[in-house]
Each structure stands twice: as C-alpha cells, then as structure tokens.
Amino acid sequence: MGPGISLRVTLSRSVLPASSEPQLVYALLELTAQGLPMTLPKLPLNLCLVLDRSSSMRGERLQQVKEAAGRIVEMLDADDYFSLVAFNDRAEVVVPAQRVRNRNDLKRQIGMIEAAGGTEMATGMALALQEIQKPVQSRSVSRILLLTDGRTYGDEGRCVEIARRAQNRGIGLTALGIGNEWNEDLLETMAAHESSRTRFITSAAEISAIFTDEVKRMSSTFAQDIALRCEVRPGALLRSVDRVRPFIARVQAVEERELLWNAPLGDWSGAEPQALLLEVVAPALGIGDHPLLRLNLTYNLPGMNLMHQQGELVLRVAVRSADSVSYEVDPTVKHWLERLVAYRLQASAWQDVADGRIEEATRRLQMAGTRLFEAGETELARTVQEEATRLLRSGNASAEGRKRIKYGTRGLIGQE
Amino acid sequence: MQLCTHCNAQQLDGAIFCSECGASLLGSPQRRETTASLNRAAATGDATAFEMSEPLVIDAPPVSAAPTFTLVVINSGRRITLEASDNLLIGRKDNQRGIYPDVDLGLDGGYDAGVSRRHAMISLQNGSYCIEDLASANGTFVNGRRLPPQEPVPIRPGDELKLGTLLLRFEIG
Helix, strand or coil: CCCEEEEEEEECCCEEECCCCCEEEEEEEEEEEECCCCCCCCCCEEEEEEEECCHHHCCHHHHHHHHHHHHHHHHCCCCCEEEEEEECCCEEEEEEEEECCCHHHHHHHHHCCCCCCCCCHHHHHHHHHHHHCCCCCCCCEEEEEEEECCCCCCCHHHHHHHHHHHHHCCEEEEEEEECCCCCHHHHHHHHCCCCCEEEEECCHHHHHHHHHHHHHHHHCEEEEEEEEEEEECCCCEEEEEEEEECCCEECCCEEEECCEEEEEEEEEECCCCEEEEEEEEECCCCCEEEEEEEEEEEEEEHHHCEEEEEEEEEEEEEEECHHHCCCCCCHHHHHHHHHHHHHHHHHHHHHHHHCCCHHHHHHHHHHHHHHHHHCCCHHHHHHHHHHHHHHHHHCCCCHHHHHHHHHHHHCCECCC | CEECCCCCCEECECCCECCCCCCECCCCCCCCCCCHHHHHHHHHCCCCHHHHCCCCCCCCCCCCCCCEEEEEECCCCCEEEEECCCCEEEECCECCCCECCCEEHHHHCCCCCCCCCEEEEEEEECCEEEEEECCCCCCEEECCEECCCCCCEECCCCCEEEECCEEEEEEEC
C-alpha cells in the first residue's frame, strides 16, 4: 500500500439494541500515517516570532526568551525563513524575513531586545503577518509563534481578526502565555483554528523546550490541508466533532448540505498522534447491519509530491434484539470522552462564573473533577477540586488555577 | 430516552455521560479499589505499609436492593460504595482500641489529614442523607462550611465533604 493516512474507528458500542428511539453513538477516529519513508524530506519552514517586550518581561523571562530564540536560529536550516517582531506599546520588526544564513548576525539582533513599556499586541501581530508573507515559497510550513505575559487592552478584536487572516492563508498560530496575567480567553480565541494551538508556560525555564518543540513539530509536518467529510445515513445527525489528540479542541464542522458535514483539520506533524471523537445520533433501526456514517479524509503530502490524496471508511452498526445486547462500553472511547466531558464542564463553569452563577459553576467544576479522576488525571482533578472550593467560598477562582484548569483539561500544559 | 439520575435531564439512549451535568449514565459505576496512594505506599514501604500486609478485603457488591451511595476520596481517587443504613461510621481503624469504622480512612492518609478514629456518621433519614460530626478534633466540613458537632446536616450528591483536611465527595449510586 502506498503512503497515506489510514483511518481507524472504534465505536462506543459495537452492537446496538433494537429500539424505536434514536440512540447516541460515539466514534473515536484515529489517524495513522502509513507507508512513509523513515526520513521524510523536510519542508522549508517560515517562522515568525512575535515577542512581548513589555516591562513585565524584564529579567529572567526576557533572558530565557532571547536564549530560546537564539536556539531556534541554530535549529533552522539555510533554506528556512526567519523573522522576529517585538512589541510593547509599539511594535517593530527586529529581524525582517530572511533566510537563515548569518546566524551570528541574527543572534546579535535578538540580543538587543530590551524590555520596557506596555502591551499592545495587535500591531505586533499585523507586522508579523506582513513579514511572514514576504518570502515566496511554493511549499512550506508557515507559523507565527506569539509569546506574551500580559493583557492587551482595546485591540483584542483586531488580534483575533489578524490571526484569522493568517490562518485562512494557511499560516498557523502558536500562542504562548507565560505567568498569570495574560488573557487566556484571547489566546484561546486566536488559536481556535486549525494548525493553531495555545499553551500555558508555567515557568520561564520551560520557554526553551517549548520553542524547540515547536520547530521540531513544524519540521515533521508531513500532511497539510487535511479535511474530514462526514456523511450520515438519512435520519441520523452528527452532533459534534472534537479533537482529543494531541490535545482537546472543538472542531468546526460545517453542515455543507443535508446529511453532510465538512471539518477542516489543518496540518499534521508526524510526531503526534491524531484522534477525533464524533457524536452521532443514529435513527431508530431494525435488526440487521446498517451503514451509519461515511468518513472521507482528503489531504496533501507535499514532502512526497502527493497532492489531493484521500481515504475513505464506511462505518456500520449492528442492531440486535435488545435482550441479547449487553451494555458494554469500549474503555478507550470512554476514556477520551471522559476527558472531553471534563473539558466541556470546566468551559461551562467559567461561563457560569462570568454570569454570576457561582453555585452552578462550582457543581460543574466538581463534576469535572470526578471525570478527571475516573480518567486517571489525579493531579489535575485535585487542582479542579481546590478551585471549586475556593470558588464556593470566595466567589472567585484564582487566575492561576483558572489557567491551569483550562489548559490542563485540554492537555496543553508541560510536555505533550 | 433515559433520565440522568443526577440532574434528571433527558438524555439519548446510548449516551455515556449526561450532556447537562456531566454525570456518568452507565448503570453500575466501575469499582476502582486500587488507589494511587495504596500503590505509592506499597512502592515506598512507608508507615502505612504494614496495613497493606493485611489482606485487602473488597466488599462484595450489595446483594439487596438497598440504596447505595459512594464516597470518593479525592487525593487517591478511591471510591467507597456503601449500602445506606441508619448509622455508618467514618473514621480510622484502631485495633488496640477496638474501633472498626464502616469507612476506614487510615488507608487514604487519614492520620496525617487529621481524621479522628470516630470522625463522622452518615445516615439515611426519611429518604435523605445526613452527615453528623462526632465532635471530631479537626472538624467536618460540607462544601467548606464547618458543621456544628453532633448535629445531623443533610447532604446532596456532589457535595464536598472534608474530614480534617481530607477531601471526599458524596455521590449517590
């Protein structure tokens, strides 16, 4: 079999009881790279760093950031492009987009960044978008890497708009927050798109590892423009699609026409497992075997010159008389669903807090804690419980606890 | 359709977790008696290890149809499922003094957390569950509020119970 992506689906229950009512079926879709050569030709990279140099970055944080940026310059190849934008109240292009030829020169320019002033992110993002589009490359992996430790005021809408413009042109965004002051809602919104992600850096010492991780992930990108089409049988409904690996994120599935949904999935770094969880409502079905869902994956493998590839899989369910069907649930599907439920619960809890429903929020967080325990995420579950207790007592969650829970439930803290 | 036993929301057949409150909709919750704290104790051979050398008795699932409730020990994830009765003692086992509570939190770091040997009592009264602090040294808390001693207070599923500093969650089923 030639190189490509293979699809594997596990259902929450392989046999459904016959029923006159609709039933919910969970499908875990795992994607696996197949038939790839051991060493893939690396695509040229185009990376733009957007660094917050407001006064709060002074000291260890900026020092670590500069060292990490220097390390990135070391890691890039001569045919990769690099640019760097720094922002405080204003923004400036420190390193214009260029090939990584004179490493010492680049590092000297990085070394001259100094911390001062406030935080205004949008102008920095705008300059980054301008720089990253300068190189003309037919095939490449483009990424804006944003790092901030503060809140930008008044230009949040512009930040999101610029991020979307970049993403719609195939430029991914990785948004990193460090410390406890930054606006996680903004970074999450900016990164809520394919080929984008956000991470929470708990200590300056992690910066270097996370930067190099990002470059490694870009370098191992082997599939691009991945899109999933889901077609259900008449009467059925696709209720939701969520990414569960490498991290939890909602996938925007658009109902293109009746019974057909389309979900863009972006790039795929071969270094990470990919899995999605689908919730499908099956209509009432008679005893027998029935096709429920047709999954069609389209993608490009630019490194191997294979464009417009596709894989297809038809999912069938067996329906048997109710008394012969046991109610057993696949443990892997249940595990990922449990983590997804915990993520959704905490997300609604923060919405409850914003709307002043503290008791409701506490209940949701407690339940999120239960789900995380059951999923074996003991430490995170404890953080959630502590924050629930704090919330009930004081009516407020701590800024750090909130970030830890938001990013922790998605699997976005620390090493992945 | 099925009804969530936790929040009464209508849920589709086949749903594993309630889409409203997130509670598990699976009939019998899985019992997970092996806990992180027990494994740790066994691995490091620390003070609680001698208790480990005693055979671990895992309660057989209840045969009768009496209502059951579950205490989840937060730090270890241990789930203790019990049949409701008039008086269930929660505390720490003490062989020398002959104290054998229905729920022994000695295995969950109860001593360090300040759990008394006779700490609290859970009872089912007129169809609702109550907890009573037995004048414990370090107190019993429900959702962060300290209980007056020797006064039964109603508790609801999802409530957080704290004995000394040990966190438990009360669940039904």
